[in-house]
Amino acid sequence: MTERRFVDLHTHTTASDGSLAPAELIALADRLKLAAIAVTDHDTTVGLAPARAAAAECSELAFIPGVEVSATFTGGTMHLLGLGVDDRSPKLSQMLDLLAAGRHARNPAIIAKLNALGLELTFDEVVAFAEPSGILSRNHIAQAMVHRGHVKNRTEAFDRYLTSGGPAYVTRSKLDPAETIAAIRDAGGLAALAHPKQLGCENTAQLERVVRELMAAGLEGIEVYHSDCSPTQTRQYLDLTRKLGLIAIGGSDFHGRGKPDVELGHPRVPLSLLPDDLIPRLVR
Numbered sequence: 001m002t003e004r005r006f007v008d009l010h011t012h013t014t015a016s017d018g019s020l021a022p023a024e025l026i027a028l029a030d031r032l033k034l035a036a037i038a039v040t041d042h043d044t045t046v047g048l049a050p051a052r053a054a055a056a057e058c059s060e061l062a063f064i065p066g067v068e069v070s071a072t073f074t075g076g077t078m079h080l081l082g083l084g085v086d087d088r089s090p091k092l093s094q095m096l097d098l099l100a101a102g103r104h105a106r107n108p109a110i111i112a113k114l115n116a117l118g119l120e121l122t123f124d125e126v127v128a129f130a131e132p133s134g135i136l137s138r139n140h141i142a143q144a145m146v147h148r149g150h151v152k153n154r155t156e157a158f159d160r161y162l163t164s165g166g167p168a169y170v171t172r173s174k175l176d177p178a179e180t181i182a183a184i185r186d187a188g189g190l191a192a193l194a195h196p197k198q199l200g201c202e203n204t205a206q207l208e209r210v211v212r213e214l215m216a217a218g219l220e221g222i223e224v225y226h227s228d229c230s231p232t233q234t235r236q237y238l239d240l241t242r243k244l245g246l247i248a249i250g251g252s253d254f255h256g257r258g259k260p261d262v263e264l265g266h267p268r269v270p271l272s273l274l275p276d277d278l279i280p281r282l283v284r
């Protein structure tokens with residue numbers, strides 16, 4: 001039996017805006033002979049139980065329960081990955097409940113704005129694109145808009161209507177990064193900054209200032225490898241993790257059909273990149 005050498009620590013399922021059910025994602029990860037996979041749906045842990053059950057059948061695949069949490073960030077959004085979380089943590093559940101309530105308030109408001117702009121769309125049409133137990137995101141609204149023929153694809157739905165500051169944009173409630181990290185840590189998880197590129201920092205010094213603040217709140221890692229990250233950026237983030245003594249992690253941010261260019265397990269994240277004791281710590 002050959003050793004499995006690569007991991008993917010950032011993936012989405014139908015519990016958020018991915019197109020594969022948790023069990024399908026795990027089966028694919030096993031077929032691709034990954035050594036470990038983290039399921040990290042947006043703002044929800046409901047996909048973890050079915051993923052864990054499927055992973056129990058895959059003796060060579062380490063299953064890491066995770067979550068990708070949206071936090072407030074001036075001028076945009078910050079995504080924080082929680083890896084190895086215990087989804088029974090009261091503090092984590094409280095945070096996810098708050099995020100769910102924010103979505104419940106936001107989604108009908110977005111649809112009302114679209115309607116006011118002359119686009120016919122109902123809440124039920126949007127719900128049809130999501131799992132009942134999972135989250136409802138702007139991605140599902142975009143899918144329903146495409147289905148209705150209001151736009152030709154999701155990119156157009158975001159660019160013309162849904163993007164931050166767009167005519168149908170509505171904010172939703174989030175916690176600040178420190179509170180978010182505290183909830184992840186309360187659940188026994190490792191908190192890592194996802195795709196630092198999203199923060200839009202102008203230079204490394206600015207990113208370093210943000211990261212140092214997150215470290216003061218308990219951040220342990222940075223997502224250095226990511227499907228939307230150039231080799232130059234990866235090197236920049238890797239240098240920063242070394243300088244600050246953080247753990248470098250990586251994943252694909254696989255969404256299935258929603259992001260057809262992103263393949264599970266790509267970019268390659270070597271198991272050997274991670275500290276020896278990390279995967280055993282994150283498996284639950």
Ligand code: AMP
Nearest residue numbers: 017042136137138139154155158159163
């Ligand atoms: P939400 O969590 O409901 O605010 O929706 C965020 C999701 O919308 C993200 O996970 C992205 O997949 C998607 N998204 C956000 N901005 C864009 C954009 N400009 N183009 C395409 N998808 C986007």
Ligand code: ZN
Nearest residue numbers: 012017042255
């Ligand atoms: Zn997503």
Ligand code: FE
Nearest residue numbers: 068079194195
């Ligand atoms: Fe993200």
Ligand code: FE
Nearest residue numbers: 010012068253
């Ligand atoms: Fe993601």
